[in-house]
Amino acid sequence: MLQREISEWFYHYSKDIYHYLVYYIGAGDVEDLVQEVFIRAIKSYDSFQRNSTPKTWLLSIARNVGIDEIRRRKRSKIMYVVGLRNQEPQEEDTPEDILHLTERNKELYKTIQSLKPNYRDVLILRAIKELTVSESAEILNWNENKVRITYHRALKTLSKEMEGILYEK
Template sequence: MKREEELHTIELIRNGNLELYKVIVEEYSPRVLSVIRGVLPCKEDAEELAQDVFVKAFFSLNKFRGDSSLSTWLFRIAYNMSISKTRLKKVKFVPIESAQIESNNCSDISEEEIYMKEKRFELLNRLLSSLDPSERFLITLFYNQEKSIKEISQITGIGESNIKVKLHRIKKKMGEMVGGKMEVSYG
């Protein structure tokens, strides 16, 4: 959804066209859920929290000023609610299942390649499970959601330079765990 379209849709919702909120939920729920899953690995908890995020966003639409994109605003709500939930109950990271490893065409992939992919996912799971929820959230935003440093700053309320430092430290920490260096690009 383009920025002008977002603002127009929000204005219509504020003026009573509540059916349009369904469009926002359908448009953004997969990405909001993905961001939440970066902090809350339990699918059911994440889905429940995603619903809560959209309920909270609906009742807070009058506070949306349009300074940032709607997705940034929704991710900010999701971030705050996710971190609050992890504080309420200690959340343990649940690893990615090897069944979740998908390939476009399994017949084109050798057994060795499948084995190597599974090993990489095992390593990734170990690395991610060693991070605290806020670190996993930053990694999810930067790599999975492909958010810029500026957008992450808007979502988290942390300064851009601090985000760069945190990402660098997280990558360094992960790199040390695998005995190598991981490069960070802030493009």
């Protein structure tokens, strides 16, 4: 039963998780991270209490996987800077690598990445993944009011940032 259910979830939600992680951490090894989400789901399947939808539960796991990946990348950069890393070249993520987005979408992507984490989290869940306030609140471990307020502020900040970018060109 577990294997069949996880397989069905993978079929239904892997694209959503992939897109979430692309926006959350950027390009690079996202396919591996999607697999990591489902590995963690299998390992913690017994803790899934079915108080939420499988999609919401998997996205909360994806958020934790994303946080872990960002931490790992920061440690790698620090080690590289202080010379503790091998001299092998690092893969640089360029906007062209990120889903071959249009020029405006590239700017939007970079602007979302530059926002503070709370704004980025709520924007990805509400605007990009189109989750409800309650689903977003559950994933972020926030109350619904905080989701609404933070989302509103994030949209205002994103709008101001994008306005500045568009006028610079």
